Amino acid sequence: MSQNCTKAPKPTKKVYFCxxxxxxxxxxxxxxxxxxxxTDENPDYIFYSCMGFEHIHYDGVRIFATGENVRADFNFCDYAIGYDYIHFEDRYLRYPLYLHYESDMQKAMNKHLHITPETIGSKTRFCTFVVSNGKADETRTQFFDFLNQYKHIHSGGQYKNxxxxxxxxxxxxLQEGKFNIAFENSSTNGYTTExxxxxxAAHTIPIYWGDKRVSLPLDVAGGG
Known part of the structure; x- marks a missing residue:
């Protein structure tokens, strides 16, 4: 005897990102x-970061979800999603920004098949640089200026374009460069962005500065 199996409807939640x-x-x-x-009308969950104060006007569950090098204030937020290596019962999830870039993650997993002396030697540019934030740690700008004296770096972002x-x-x-200056905005353990x-993912060799605990291959579970 067959039975009709119907899934229970999912509960409805109002969410707002700001x-x-x-x-x-x-x-x-x-x-x-x-x-x-x-919706911004009486949301059940408010996801917010550090780029404004709109979130203070809502009474729902506040969830700090950031890709910036800023720590959550648990005196204000109910939960947080970030990069820090901390444990706070069920109120915190370590999920660094790079894990949100699923397509790039898949391509990066196969980097060993494409980053070879032959492929690197065939690229048309020495080094690339794509940055929009000119107010980051001065280490990044200093390195760009120093390396650019040795050989021209193609800068394709808004900063130093x-x-x-x-x-x-x-x-x-990025694919066109042998190297890429992949500096973070700042250096903090666990702070690893895209x-x-x-x-x-672009099969170029990164020149990296930032998270001192970063390891390769990166832990896809978010452990660092």
């Missing part, structure tokens, strides 16, 4: 469990 909150894979994961309504206009396709641009992953 103040630079990372969306990334968060929305995908939430949709597995809830029917989502994206020397190719005429910011690049529309970062992946293709920069290193995107360099490997």
């Amino acid at each position: 103040d630079g909150a990372v969306r990334g894979k968060i929305v995908t994961l939430l949709k597995q469990h809830y029917e989502l309504i994206f 020397n190719i005429g206009t910011p690049v529309a396709d970062k992946h293709t641009f 920069k290193l992953i995107q360099a490997f």
Whole structure:
């Protein structure tokens, strides 16, 4: 005897992202469990970061979700998603920014098949640099200026742009360089963004500075 098996409807939740909150894979994961309504009218969950103060006007569950080198204030937020190596019962999830770049992660996993002396030697540019934030740690700018004295670096971001206009396709641009300056905005243990992953995904050799605990291959589970 057959029985009709119907799935119970997912509960509906109202969510709102503001103040630079990372969306990334968060929305995908939430949709597995809830029917989502994206609204700023009495949201159940407010995802926020450090780029504003809009979140203080809401009374729902506050979740700090950032890709910046800023730590959560657990006196204010209910939960947090970040880069720090900390444990705080069920209130914190370590999920560094690079893990949200799923497509780049998949390409980076196969870097050993493509980063070879032959492929690197065939590239048309010595080194690439794609940066928009000119207010990061001065180490990054100092290194760019120093290496650029040795050999021309093609800078395709908004900061120190020397190719005429910011690049529309970062992946293709990175592919053209033998090396890529993949410096983070600042250096803190655990703070690993998309920069290193995107360099490997483009099959270029990253010149990296930032997270002193970063290891390769990167831990896809978020452990560092």
